[in-house]
Amino acid sequence: MTPPPATSDAVAIELNAVLVALTADQPQVLTLDDGALLPSGPFATEYPTLQSGVRAWVERQTNHPLGYVEQLYTFADRNRPASHGRQRVVSISYLGLTRERLSAGARDPEWRSWYRYFPWEDWRTGPSPLIAQSILPQLAKWGVADGDPASRRERQQRIEMTFGDGLENWNEDLVLQRYELLYEAGLVPEAKARVTDPVPGMPMRHDHRRILATGIARLRAKIKYRPVFFELMPPEFTLLQLQRAVEALAGRPMHKQNFRRLIDLQGLVEPTGASTSEARGRPAKLFRFRREVVLERALAGTKLPLSRPN
Amino acid sequence: MTPPPATSDAVAIELNAVLVALTADQPQVLTLDDGALLPSGPFATEYPTLQSGVRAWVERQTNHPLGYVEQLYTFADRNRPASHGRQRVVSISYLGLTRERLSAGARDPEWRSWYRYFPWEDWRTGPSPLIAQSILPQLAKWGVADGDPASRRERQQRIEMTFGDGLENWNEDLVLQRYELLYEAGLVPEAKARVTDPVPGMPMRHDHRRILATGIARLRAKIKYRPVFFELMPPEFTLLQLQRAVEALAGRPMHKQNFRRLIDLQGLVEPTGASTSEARGRPAKLFRFRREVVLERALAGTKLPLSRPN
DNA sequence: ATAATTAATGCTCCTGTTGAGCATAATGAG
């Protein structure tokens, strides 16, 4: 085993951010260049830690505080298109949650629903019809387009495990695996120069859609055991608003009464005393998060009625 | 928002590996320099991806295949002691699981039980007595040694949430949080030059014990929903051996019958037909993992009787 | 041999959690 390291080849560090907010029951992600890129930039070395560098960078650019920051993944693949000439680029991506969207306007930094990039991930109104109509048929072709029987079997199994049959067995956490499968099958424009019949969903440049998929997957997995959605909500909200928020992230509908039962069983929120009557029906009580409990749950775990992985 | 990146300051990339194996019911980790360092080295740029670079590097050094590799975390903190002069070091750490230990002998690459570094994490024979005897009393001093009452309350709460009362409420996943708490409280030698009365547990150089804590925490969290322990087992094993393996990782005892129920309910293993009589009692059937199911569960999830987080 | 000890295995019980759905309450719209 080699002794402790000397130096290695010089590389450049690039930061990528998946910034998430919730507006109008849609999970929004901050994009640049007409939706083709995630915000990214060089790592400013004046900051003591990566995390603080990311936070400062994002906050300076968006004028909004970042509620939550988490490292996603570090890529250093040679085939990254972003490499400049000979220099190797290491890209470190982060997931950030913020409470409100910044300046609206369709100008360049633009919030877009992540379901524009991954329309098949939205099962809030039931199984996404795209899957049965467009994705599965094309994947099926790819699944049999290999000489080796073992390889064919493996492809079938991957299709089955990630997309199910289009109606049952949907696991909302497998966002990245599904994107990677589509990529390998050559069904997304990023995969190769000319894709005959791409699956619906807006592409991004470089590997940014893959990074976005990583972020969505991480967030979907996270909300099941850490109350991070708290970072995305306004100070006061109704339980239905909270439910819609979680549903937007998870891309699945939830049972209303059970959702409420779990939320208050865990004591995550407390009524403010006020109530709203924004909509038609009976006015809803307003709630706020209980800071102590949220902090505690950040370690101890939360639960959501989202447990149908099988 | 800045447009897509230009280059940034040059930095050096260093890889760190937490390599785990199981021997004699102990979770072993590969160390160098008399246990003071984790294996680390410069990133060899000839590999197309980071992952393949790590795999090749480790396999070349240990002559053993790496069953499973997972990225842990990327550090780029300025205060990293490993920085050489002005050059910034970015260290990317990986968790790797391997099936067997390499060349024994107490020579330099040496496997050591991770509980030598974190003795308080071993609750396999009940609550670790270190906590009540040594850790909690010292933490208590730190907990009240701050002028600000709010800060004191927060410290108390962190102690309570990570270490509990030393008997109940133990959450085995909080390895990193506990180490960080001890570090902040100045109870580990890494924290500062002279620690009056350090908590038991062998220190490491640089931030390697922190990286190890990250790896253990990740692995403990992982075994609860992905059957990764499969990478650590020999081809054939008894159910008790499997249980001891999981207990070694989780640092907790498990109910024997329930463990067996869960394992076979999930169909993770199948009997080989043979049986052993290594020990005194009734001979145990030998099992092997069912590859198809293990692969499937790698996506769909596993369960273990380890659900007492509260 | 026989008894005691040690493991492996099979089963039962009890409890808490979770998915679903019924029923009732409180508003605004027509």
Added chain:
DNA sequence: CTCATTATGCTCAACAGGAGCATTAATTAT
């Protein structure tokens, strides 16, 4: 006033998980 709509309370059945009893099949001690 009636209906549509949303909020909220409650019940039920199925299931999963924690604990422990009982039985079986070996080895070791007397």
